Amino acid sequence: MFEHVDAYAGDPIFSLVEQFMKDPREDKVNLTIGFYFDEDGKVPNFSSVDKAKVWAADNPPASPVYLPMDGLPDYRVAVKSLAFGDALPLVDSRLASTQSLGGSGALKVGADLLKRYFPDSELWVSDPTWENHHSIFKGAGVKVNTYRYYNPQTKMLDFSGMLEDLNQLPEKAIVLLHPCCHNPTGIDLTNEQWQQVVDVVKQRNLLAFFDMAYQGFGFGLNEDTQAIKLMAESGQPFLLAQSFSKIFSLYSERVGALYVVCESPETAETVQGQLKFTVRTNYSTPPSFGARLVNHVLASDALTDEWKTELEAMRERMHIMRQQLVAKLGELRPDVDFSYLAAQVGMFSYTGFSPEQIKRLKDEFGVYLIASGRMCVAGLNTRNLDATAKAFAAVC
Ligand code: LMR
Numbered sequence: 408m409f410e411h412v413d414a415y416a417g418d419p420i421f422s423l424v425e426q427f428m429k430d431p432r433e434d435k436v437n438l439t440i441g442f443y444f445d446e447d448g449k450v451p452n453f454s455s456v457d458k459a460k461v462w463a464a465d466n467p468p469a470s471p472v473y474l475p476m477d478g479l480p481d482y483r484v485a486v487k488s489l490a491f492g493d494a495l496p497l498v499d500s501r502l503a504s505t506q507s508l509g510g511s512g513a514l515k516v517g518a519d520l521l522k523r524y525f526p527d528s529e530l531w532v533s534d535p536t537w538e539n540h541h542s543i544f545k546g547a548g549v550k551v552n553t554y555r556y557y558n559p560q561t562k563m564l565d566f567s568g569m570l571e572d573l574n575q576l577p578e579k580a581i582v583l584l585h586p587c588c589h590n591p592t593g594i595d596l597t598n599e600q601w602q603q604v605v606d607v608v609k610q611r612n613l614l615a616f617f618d619m620a621y622q623g624f625g626f627g628l629n630e631d632t633q634a635i636k637l638m639a640e641s642g643q644p645f646l647l648a649q650s651f652s653k654i655f656s657l658y659s660e661r662v663g664a665l666y667v668v669c670e671s672p673e674t675a676e677t678v679q680g681q682l683k684f685t686v687r688t689n690y691s692t693p694p695s696f697g698a699r700l701v702n703h704v705l706a707s708d709a710l711t712d713e714w715k716t717e718l719e720a721m722r723e724r725m726h727i728m729r730q731q732l733v734a735k736l737g738e739l740r741p742d743v744d745f746s747y748l749a750a751q752v753g754m755f756s757y758t759g760f761s762p763e764q765i766k767r768l769k770d771e772f773g774v775y776l777i778a779s780g781r782m783c784v785a786g787l788n789t790r791n792l793d794a795t796a797k798a799f800a801a802v803c
Contacts (some may be wrong), residue, residue, distance in 0.1 A: 478506020510650030518547035587631035588621035588753025660697025772798035
């Protein structure tokens with residue numbers, strides 16, 4: 408019956424994590440998956456979220472019934488303020504939204520909705536992008552294409568190539584954009600460049616789909632939403648996927664949201680119904696625990712302040728690790744220019760290393776990066792930084 412089922416080649420990120428776990432070397436370094444590791448190499452629990460967990464244990468839901476299909480109502484209100492900030496009044500009346508199973512769940516619900524109502528639209532993602540963007544949209548039946556983004560020669564953004572490609576797209580083409588902390592390159596657009604992208608999206612009547620999984624890891628919670636604010640100001644309808652996996656350290660709880668900014672309140676109401684239907688036909692209703700935690704933190708000024716302080720410390724630590732790595736590499740290999748690594752932001756850096764160099768890093772030095780050359784900067788700490796820099800210097 409099942410003989411014709413193809414073998415799964417494995418996910419490029421999760422498979423590598425499995426390999427890393429099996430590696431017996433004690434000095435191995437995990438720079439693979441996007442987990443935030445602290446200085447001790449542990450994925451931390453936020454103290455603000457721990458307090459919310461204590462509250463949740465003491466205050467179970469009055470009745471253990473299903474949540475609404477589009478999630479916990481208070482949570483949906485709390486998280487939209489975070490996503491849109493002071494641009495919320497520009498979109499609030501024409502916003503449809505749903506709680507989602509992390510950022511991936513938001514992308515999947517969005518992809519299903521788009522496939523149903525824009526059956527002829529194809530998706531354009533940056534080259535490169537997070538591998539799962541391809542899989543999620545292909546899985547929803549959407550054809551996936553790429554626009555230019557990374558220039559391997561300069562190791563910088565190919566902005567003119569990007570604009571040129573976006574300028575060729577047909578009306579209602581879907582364009583996936585990373586508003587901050589681009590995964591995998593760590594190369595972001597400036598606000599001026601975002602404005603130009605927003606202008607093209609509006610002029611060509613494209614459908615932007617933002618994937619925001621790292622808000623606050625770039626320059627700050629507010630600063631990292633500039634692209635979204637500019638799109639909101641343009642009046643153009645768009646979609647936004649929001650994830651709390653990294654920024655609340657709530658990975659397994661699967662907490663996120665999907666927003667569809669429509670052209671009018673009437674349209675938003677109709678789209679809201681279709682979001683519910685899409686959720687119902689995927690997994691029926693979302694789980695409540697993670698959403699209750701996030702909502703509890705955001706509903707309390709004191710806990711929100713505590714969470715923001717914790718988030719800032721993470722951003723700062725990743726920034727320092729990145730700077731120190733570049734400084735160490737400068738000492739070890741003054742003949743090689745690594746300044747591009749310092750210019751990148753967020754959780755990831757694109758090293759520009761070839762698959763052969765990545766293999767050598769793993770086999771000879773126990774330093775694990777994704778085959779594309781992506782490094783998770785949060786995996787660096789003061790104990791493994793020198794060894795990582797030496798390994799990098801050796802394979803250059
Ligand atoms: C990553 O890019 O490493 C993270 O987003 C984790 C994942 O699901 O791939």
